[in-house]
Amino acid sequence: xxxxxxxxxxxxxxxxxxxxxxxxxxxxxxxxxxxxxxxxxxxxxxxxxxxxxxxxxxxxxxxxxxxxxxxxxxxxxxxxxxxxxxxxxxxxxxxxxx
Numbered sequence: 001x002x003x004x005x006x007x008x009x010x011x012x013x014x015x016x017x018x019x020x021x022x023x024x025x026x027x028x029x030x031x032x033x034x035x036x037x038x039x040x041x042x043x044x045x046x047x048x049x050x051x052x053x054x055x056x057x058x059x060x061x062x063x064x065x066x067x068x069x070x071x072x073x074x075x076x077x078x079x080x081x082x083x084x085x086x087x088x089x090x091x092x093x094x095x096x097x098x
Contacts, residue, residue, distance in 0.1 A: 020057030023049045027061025027068075034067070043068075047077065055081045
């Protein structure tokens, strides 16, 4: 979709990529801080980034860095957000599942 000469789809895609990179990085940074007993990133921040569109990056980061994998609200909540976002994207892009 082009609005005022700007390709909105490309901007949305770029923002989603950046959010996922940021979410992945958050997991690594928080893991490093946890090991050093330093100030931690609040759990709400992980969910906020996930809800804004960085859910895949957050989840992959948690798995890659083996961080918060014992917390059920992360291991179930983030994938639930991913599923809801995928379904919403399919709906908005007018795809049908069946």
